[in-house]
Amino acid sequence: MKQKLIGIASVLIIIALGLSLLNSAASFNGYFSLNKLKLLNECVDEAYLYETNDVALEQGIYKGFLEGLENEDTYYVTAEEMKTLNDEIVEELSVTSFDNCDYIKLNSVKEGTSETLKEALNDKKSLILDIRNLDVDNMEEIQKICNLFLDETALFRLETRDTGMHYYTSTDGSVTMPIVLIFNQYTKSGAEALALALNERSLSVGSETHGDPYIKRMISFDDGSGMSIAYGKLYDQYGRELTAIAPDVEVSLTREELLELLEQDEITLTEDPYVKLALDSVPPFS
Amino acid sequence: MKRKKRYIVLSTLLIGILCTTTAYTNKYQNVVKKLALIEKIIEEEYIGEINAYKLQEGIYKGFINGLGDTYGTYYTNAEYEALGEDISGTYKGIGIRMYLDQEENKIIIKEVFDNTPAQKAGLIPDDQIIKFAGKSVSGSDYNYVVDCVANSKDKALNLTVYRPSEQKMYPFQITKENIVYPSVYFNMVDEDIAKIQITRFEETTYDQFKEALMQSEAENAKGIILDLRNNPGGLLRIARDIANALLPEGVIVSTRDKAGKVVEYESDPIYIDTPMVVLINGNSASASEVVAGALKDYQRAKLIGETSFGKGIVQTIIPLSDGSAIKLTTSQYFTPNGTCIQDIGIEPDVPVALPIEKMLRYNSLEAEEDDQLQKAIEVLKESSPVVEDEESKG
Numbered sequence: 001m002k003q004k005l006i007g008i009a010s011v012l013i014i015i016a017l018g019l020s021l022l023n024s025a026a027s028f029n030g031y032f033s034l035n036k037l038k039l040l041n042e043c044v045d046e047a048y049l050y051e052t053n054d055v056a057l058e059q060g061i062y063k064g065f066l067e068g069l070e071n072e073d074t075y076y077v078t079a080e081e082m083k084t085l086n087d088e089i090v091e092e093l094s095v096t097s098f099d100n101c102d103y104i105k106l107n108s109v110k111e112g113t114s115e116t117l118k119e120a121l122n123d124k125k126s127l128i129l130d131i132r133n134l135d136v137d138n139m140e141e142i143q144k145i146c147n148l149f150l151d152e153t154a155l156f157r158l159e160t161r162d163t164g165m166h167y168y169t170s171t172d173g174s175v176t177m178p179i180v181l182i183f184n185q186y187t188k189s190g191a192e193a194l195a196l197a198l199n200e201r202s203l204s205v206g207s208e209t210h211g212d213p214y215i216k217r218m219i220s221f222d223d224g225s226g227m228s229i230a231y232g233k234l235y236d237q238y239g240r241e242l243t244a245i246a247p248d249v250e251v252s253l254t255r256e257e258l259l260e261l262l263e264q265d266e267i268t269l270t271e272d273p274y275v276k277l278a279l280d281s282v283p284p285f286s
Numbered sequence: 287m288k289r290k291k292r293y294i295v296l297s298t299l300l301i302g303i304l305c306t307t308t309a310y311t312n313k314y315q316n317v318v319k320k321l322a323l324i325e326k327i328i329e330e331e332y333i334g335e336i337n338a339y340k341l342q343e344g345i346y347k348g349f350i351n352g353l354g355d356t357y358g359t360y361y362t363n364a365e366y367e368a369l370g371e372d373i374s375g376t377y378k379g380i381g382i383r384m385y386l387d388q389e390e391n392k393i394i395i396k397e398v399f400d401n402t403p404a405q406k407a408g409l410i411p412d413d414q415i416i417k418f419a420g421k422s423v424s425g426s427d428y429n430y431v432v433d434c435v436a437n438s439k440d441k442a443l444n445l446t447v448y449r450p451s452e453q454k455m456y457p458f459q460i461t462k463e464n465i466v467y468p469s470v471y472f473n474m475v476d477e478d479i480a481k482i483q484i485t486r487f488e489e490t491t492y493d494q495f496k497e498a499l500m501q502s503e504a505e506n507a508k509g510i511i512l513d514l515r516n517n518p519g520g521l522l523r524i525a526r527d528i529a530n531a532l533l534p535e536g537v538i539v540s541t542r543d544k545a546g547k548v549v550e551y552e553s554d555p556i557y558i559d560t561p562m563v564v565l566i567n568g569n570s571a572s573a574s575e576v577v578a579g580a581l582k583d584y585q586r587a588k589l590i591g592e593t594s595f596g597k598g599i600v601q602t603i604i605p606l607s608d609g610s611a612i613k614l615t616t617s618q619y620f621t622p623n624g625t626c627i628q629d630i631g632i633e634p635d636v637p638v639a640l641p642i643e644k645m646l647r648y649n650s651l652e653a654e655e656d657d658q659l660q661k662a663i664e665v666l667k668e669s670s671p672v673v674e675d676e677e678s679k680g
Contacts, residue, residue: 047616057352064348068341231331
């Protein structure tokens with residue numbers, strides 16, 4: 001009888017231990033210690049002068065976890081931030097006509113942008129293509145834009161965990177007008193690949209690009225929050241990782257010029273030093 | 287019967303244990319689940335390098351950031367170790383103080399400390415650093431150079447300076463050592479008035495301050511200007527010791543923590559009664575404000591300059607058993623009059639601003655150009671501020 005009792009007891013103990021282990025470990029891979037988090041929480045409860053906000057603390061955990069990757073394209077997005085992201089609607093592009101050229105500002109690139117751009121092009125004039133502050137992750141669409149301007153050539157490569165290395169090439173393009181490209185330090189990832197591809201057939205003005213080889217995508221979670229993940233890496237046509245691209249002609253402003261610009265609330269297109277330089281650099285249409 | 291009873295007791299006990307462990311983990315259940323989900327996404331899709339240590343430390347950093355405490359920080363083991371060096375007042379370095387000449391965009395050596403590698407190598411004040419670690423540098427590289435001198439792992443630093451007085455360039459190779467950096471500076475602004483500047487409240491600051499007081503006595507100074515401008519604070523304990531040396535018996539400062547526990551820090555009756563004024567500005571914060579606030583409340587000294595920063599809260603560093611640590615805001619402090627200066631600052635008795643043009647070259651400002659210093663001398667010379675205040679009260 002005594003043995004039987006011990007037997008039952010040990011079975012129960014094993015079940016209890018097993019259950020509690022399951023509880024604490026979940027399916028997590030050990031990047032993190034629950035005990036330490038608990039300790040931090042205790043310290044905060046005891047010593048921190050102000051009230052704490054459990055939601056903010058939890059968000060902090062996810063934000064910090066992803067910041068640990070030290071990759072600017074991988075970050076946590078709170079449910080609130082997700083909402084404002086979804087609300088953002090930007091006009092893909094805007095066209096301004098000058099005497100000797102058309103100026104097109106590309107604001108965003110999504111599926112179909114290449115079509116919109118194609119319709120906006122006027123092959124009787126030179127083109128200024130402004131890709132400042134442009135951050136693109138849709139490489140298929142970048143390829144289609146390249147198709148408009150370039151003959152058959154190797155463009156760039158994209159590596160993902162899912163499909164390995166993918167080689168992008170252009171088919172024969174029909175548009176032959178001279179191009180002046182404007183980019184700056186906020187021209188980022190996919191937009192930099194575009195700059196790189198168009199560089200040989202255009203004159204570039206502005207300032208060095210951001211130098212970000214990663215492309216990202218958004219993932220939504222059930223609770224409304226989400227994350228951005230760098231899932232692809234860009235290489236040039238020779239297989240070198242994408243780095244910052246320097247323009248042919250650099251826009252350099254003196255401190256006084258910069259201050260003067262900063263003082264104005266809104267500057268018109270022709271006051272914009274980047275556009276001014278581009279307009280001065282437009283080659284004659286032939 | 288007995289056995290049955292025992293069996294029931296045992297199973298209740300076990301279920302009890304099970305329930306408590308479940309409750310203990312439940313609070314973090316969601317967190318663990320979501321982290322697992324994020325981790326899965328990273329493992330399947332992320333194309334960059336993964337550093338498991340940084341990921342894990344990121345969680346703790348993020349948790350502390352989630353507090354919204356401007357001064358709160360999580361320190362990894364390495365960061366905590368480096369911090370110990372930072373507040374001790376001793377650093378690995380070569381023994382120079384540099385400043386950025388913004389107008390000329392140059393890095394200039396302001397000071398070369400005694401008995402340091404820099405002095406032994408032959409660097410002198412006003413040398414301009416034009417080359418560092420084989421690269422040409424200008425004022426734009428100031429942060430890089432400062433960071434390298436302080437933090438680079440290399441034992442020996444290679445630099446080239448331009449010496450304007452000789453119009454020559456000199457290359458140097460200087461080996462880093464442990465150096466006690468001065469945080470107190472003493473000089474006589476004229477025959478009768480001493481100036482004691484405190485740049486930070488560090489472990490070694492009190493001893494340096496006492497030394498400066500002795501110097502001013504030796505020089506027969508009839509008045510002292512205590513310069514706390516641009517002093518961001520530091521150790522509260524050191525600020526108290528300094529205030530204690532300057533104030534008669536009474537409360538210097540009191541703190542109140544989360545639980546409402548009030549701690550008062552008293553000054554002993556022994557103090558130096560040399561007439562005094564204090565210079566403050568918008569960058570005088572925290573421990574500086576403790577000293578300035580106490581001297582003002584006791585009317586021991588008039589404050590001259592601009593309203594101080596307004597940091598009336600105290601942080602504590604809590605070391606954790608695994609070698610890491612956290613810094614949290616743990617209490618408020620109150621000046622002897624009972625005011626908490628958080629976000630308010632301390633107003634000067636005599637407001638004097640410094641024009642922006644002079645602020646930009648603050649570190650190379652001549653005494654004659656320093657409007658606030660000149661005002662301080664004037665006020666100190668008018669008469670002893672203590673006597674004057676008592677008269678106006680009566």
